[in-house]
Amino acid sequence: MKYQSQKVAYWYFLTAMAVFAVQGLGGRWAGCSYIAPNFWADVVPFNIVRMLHTNSLIVWLLLGFFGAAYFLVPEESEREIHSPMLAYIQLGILVLGTAGVVVTYLFDLFPGHWLLGKEGREFIEQPVWVKLGIVVASLIFLFNITMTVLKGRKTAITNVLLLGLWGLVLLFLFSFYNPTNLVLDKMFWWYIVHLWVEGTWELVMASILAFLLLKLTGVDREIVEKWLYVIVATALFSGILGTGHHYYWIGLPSYWQWVGSIFSALEVVPFFAMMSFSFVMVWMGRRDHPNKAALLWALGAATVAFFGAGVWGFLHTLHGVNYYTHGTQITAAHGHLAFFGAYVSVNLAIITYAMPILRGRDPYNQVMNMVSFWLMTGGMAFMTFVLTFAGTIQTHMQRVLGENFMEIQESMHLFYIMRWGAGLAVVVGAILFIYAQLVIHDKPKSASSEG
Amino acid sequence: MREVMTKTMARNVFYGGSLFFILVFLAMSFHSVGYVVNKSTASAEITEEVALGKHVWEKHACINCHTIMGEGAYFAPELQNVMSRWGVSDDPEGAFDAMQGWMEAQPSGIEGRRQMPQFNLSDEEIRGLSEFFLWVGKVDTQGWPPNDAG
Ligand code: HEM
Ligand code: HEM
Ligand SMILES: [Fe+2]
Numbered sequence: 398m399k400y401q402s403q404k405v406a407y408w409y410f411l412t413a414m415a416v417f418a419v420q421g422l423g424g425r426w427a428g429c430s431y432i433a434p435n436f437w438a439d440v441v442p443f444n445i446v447r448m449l450h451t452n453s454l455i456v457w458l459l460l461g462f463f464g465a466a467y468f469l470v471p472e473e474s475e476r477e478i479h480s481p482m483l484a485y486i487q488l489g490i491l492v493l494g495t496a497g498v499v500v501t502y503l504f505d506l507f508p509g510h511w512l513l514g515k516e517g518r519e520f521i522e523q524p525v526w527v528k529l530g531i532v533v534a535s536l537i538f539l540f541n542i543t544m545t546v547l548k549g550r551k552t553a554i555t556n557v558l559l560l561g562l563w564g565l566v567l568l569f570l571f572s573f574y575n576p577t578n579l580v581l582d583k584m585f586w587w588y589i590v591h592l593w594v595e596g597t598w599e600l601v602m603a604s605i606l607a608f609l610l611l612k613l614t615g616v617d618r619e620i621v622e623k624w625l626y627v628i629v630a631t632a633l634f635s636g637i638l639g640t641g642h643h644y645y646w647i648g649l650p651s652y653w654q655w656v657g658s659i660f661s662a663l664e665v666v667p668f669f670a671m672m673s674f675s676f677v678m679v680w681m682g683r684r685d686h687p688n689k690a691a692l693l694w695a696l697g698a699a700t701v702a703f704f705g706a707g708v709w710g711f712l713h714t715l716h717g718v719n720y721y722t723h724g725t726q727i728t729a730a731h732g733h734l735a736f737f738g739a740y741v742s743v744n745l746a747i748i749t750y751a752m753p754i755l756r757g758r759d760p761y762n763q764v765m766n767m768v769s770f771w772l773m774t775g776g777m778a779f780m781t782f783v784l785t786f787a788g789t790i791q792t793h794m795q796r797v798l799g800e801n802f803m804e805i806q807e808s809m810h811l812f813y814i815m816r817w818g819a820g821l822a823v824v825v826g827a828i829l830f831i832y833a834q835l836v837i838h839d840k841p842k843s844a845s846s847e848g
Numbered sequence: 849m850r851e852v853m854t855k856t857m858a859r860n861v862f863y864g865g866s867l868f869f870i871l872v873f874l875a876m877s878f879h880s881v882g883y884v885v886n887k888s889t890a891s892a893e894i895t896e897e898v899a900l901g902k903h904v905w906e907k908h909a910c911i912n913c914h915t916i917m918g919e920g921a922y923f924a925p926e927l928q929n930v931m932s933r934w935g936v937s938d939d940p941e942g943a944f945d946a947m948q949g950w951m952e953a954q955p956s957g958i959e960g961r962r963q964m965p966q967f968n969l970s971d972e973e974i975r976g977l978s979e980f981f982l983w984v985g986k987v988d989t990q991g992w993p994p995n996d997a998g
Contacts, residue, residue, distance in 0.1 A: 553855065799994075
C-alpha cells in the first residue's frame with residue numbers, strides 16, 4: 398500500500414462482500430419461490446425477496462465502486478485521500494441506510510408513508526429517508542474524491558472515473574421525481590436505470606479496467622488512456638440515445654423504435670472494444686504480475702460483459718423482436734449475465750487485485766479464487782442459457798399463440814429447476830470467493846501487516 | 849495508431865460528442881413529454897382515483913411480482929391490459945366488482961400455484977386500483993401487447 402489512506406477501501410470492500418452474500422442468498426430464495434410456490438409464500442412474499450435481491454445487488458456494486466475509487470485515486474493522483482474520516486462517515490451512513498431498507502422491507506414498516514415507507518418503483522423502492530441518506534453519502538464521496546483529484550496528478554483514468562461517478566449520482570436525483578402519469582414516471586425512471594448501466598457505470602467500469610490492465614500488464618499509459626477515451630466515447634454516443642430501446646411500448650412516440658433500435662445496436666461496440674482492448678493489452682504487455690486471479694477476473698469481466706450486455710442485449714433490442722420478448726424470461730436472462738459480467742466481475746477483479754495490497758501480503762489463495770471464478774461464471778452462464786430457453790418458450794406460447802401467462806408456466810418448470818441448480822453453483826462460488834479474500838493461512842510477509 | 853489519433857484528440861471527441869448526444873437526447877425527451885401529455889395519455893383523465901390507485905400499486909410493490917407495460921418482475925401476469933383481458937374496459941362498475949372479487953380471493957392457496965398475498969385493501973383503494981388499470985389500459989402503447997394474454 399503506497400498511501401495510508403487507501404486503507405479506507407478495505408472496509409468498503411468488506412462491506413460490499415457482506416452485502417454480496419445477502420444478495421446471493423436472496424436470489425436463491427427467489428429462485429425457490431419459482432419452483433416451490435407455496436413455500437413461505439405467506440411469511441415473506443416473492444416481491445419482498447426480489448426487492449432484497451436487487452437492492453442489495455445495487456448497494457454492494459456501488460460500495461465496490463466507492464471502494465475502488467478510494468483505492469485507485471490515491472495511486473493515480475499520487476497523494477492521500479482528502480479526508481479518510483469523511484470516507485468512514487460516508488460508509489457509516491450507507492450501512493445504516495442498508496439496514497433500514499432491509500428492516501423496512503421485511504417487516505413492511507410504515508406502508509405508504511411518504512418519508513418512512515418503501516416507494517414501490519422497481520429498483521428504487523428505498524424509503525425517502527434512505528434515498529436522502531444515499532444522496533448525502535454520495536455528496537460526501539464526490540467532495541472527498543474530487544478534492545483528492547483536484548489537488549493531485551490528473552489522469553485520463555481519474556477523469557473518466559469521476560465523470561461516471563458524478564453522472565450516476567446526478568441521475569439518481571430522478572428517483573425523487575415520481576409523476577402521477579405512469580408514462581412520464583417510466584420515461585424518467587429509465588434515466589436512472591438505463592443511463593446507469595449503459596452510460597455512467599460503463600465509464601466507471603472502463604476506468605477500473607484500464608487501471609487494472611495498466612498495473613497487471615505494464616503497457617504504456619499513453620496507449621491505455623487513449624483507448625480509454627475511445628471506448629467511453631463509443632459507450633456514450635450509443636448508450637444515450639440507446640435509451641430508446643425502453644421507449645418502444647410505454648406510451649412514447651414511435652420514432653423511438655428506430656432511434657432505439659439503431660443506437661442500442663451500436664451499444665455492442667463499446668463492450669466489444671473493452672473485450673478486444675483487454676486481450677490486446679495482455680498480449681502486448683511484458684509484465685508478469687503475480688496476481689493471476691485478478692487478471693482472470695479482469696479478462697472475464699470484459700468477456701462476459703460482451704456476451705451478457707452485448708450479445709444477449711442485442712438479441713432482444715431491435716423493436717421487431719422486442720415486441721414479442723418484452724418483459725419475459727429473456728429479459729431476466731440478459732439482466733443476469735449483463736450485471737454479472739460487467740459490474741459484479743469488475744468489482745471482484747479490483748477486490749482481488751487490491752486485497753493483498755491492502756493487507757500487506759503477496760497475492761494469496763489464488764487457486765481458490767480462480768475456482769470461484771469458474772464456479773460463478775459457469776453458474777451464471779448456465780442460468781442465462783436455461784432462462785433463455787424458458788423465455789423462448791414463453792415468448793412463443795404467450796406472445797405468439799396467445800396462451801395465458803399462468804397456464805404456460807408449467808412448461809417452463811424444468812428450466813426453473815435448472816436455474817435453481819445454477820444459482821447454487823453461483824452462491825457456492827461466492828462463498829468461496831469471500832473465504833479466499835478473508836482467510837489467510839500462512840504468516841504475513843513482514844513482521845506486522847501495514848496497518 | 850499514435851499518429852492517426854492522439855490522446856488529446858480522443859478526449860476532445862469524447863467530450864464534444866457526448867455533449868452533442870446529451871443535447872439531442874434532451875430535445876427528444878422534451879418533445880416526448882409533450883407527446884405523452886397531449887397524445888398518448890390524453891384520452892383519459894388522471895383523476896384522484898387513478899392517482900390513489902398508482903399509490904396503492906407502489907405502496908405494496910406490486911411491480912416486484914407483475915409487469916406493467918412489460919416492465920417489472922416476471923413472476924405474475926402482465927397488468928397493462930388486465931381490464932380488457934377481463935372484458936371490463938368500458939365498464940367502470942364491472943371493473944370495480946371484478947377487482948374486488950379478485951383481491952378478496954387472494955391468496956388462492958392452491959397447491960403448486962404461485963400465490964398473490966392478501967393486502968386487506970379498503971373499497972376506496974380497490975376503486976383506485978380499478979380506475980388506475982382502466983386508465984393504463986387506455987394509453988396508446990404502439991400496439992403492445994401483441995394479444996390479450998399480455
Ligand atoms: C452492462 C450493461 C447492461 C446491464 C447491466 C443491463 C441490464 C438490464 C436489466 C437489469 C434489464 C431489465 C430491466 C427491467 O427490470 O425492466 C435490461 C433490459 C434490457 N436491456 Fe440491458 N443491460 C445492459 C446492457 C444492454 C445492452 C448493451 C443492450 C443492447 C444491445 C441491452 C438491451 C436491453 C433491452 C432491449 C432491455 C429491455 C428488455 C425488455 O424489453 O423487457 N442491455 N437490461
Ligand atoms: C451475482 C449474481 C446475480 C446477479 C448479478 C443478479 C441480478 C439480478 C437482477 C438484475 C435481477 C432483476 C432482473 C430483471 O429485472 O431482469 C434479478 C432478479 C432475479 N434473480 Fe438474480 N442475480 C444474481 C444471482 C441470482 C441467483 C444465484 C439466483 C437464484 C437462483 C437469482 C434469481 C433471481 C430471480 C428468481 C429473480 C427474479 C426474476 C423475476 O422477476 O422473475 N439471481 N437478479
Ligand atoms: Fe437499456
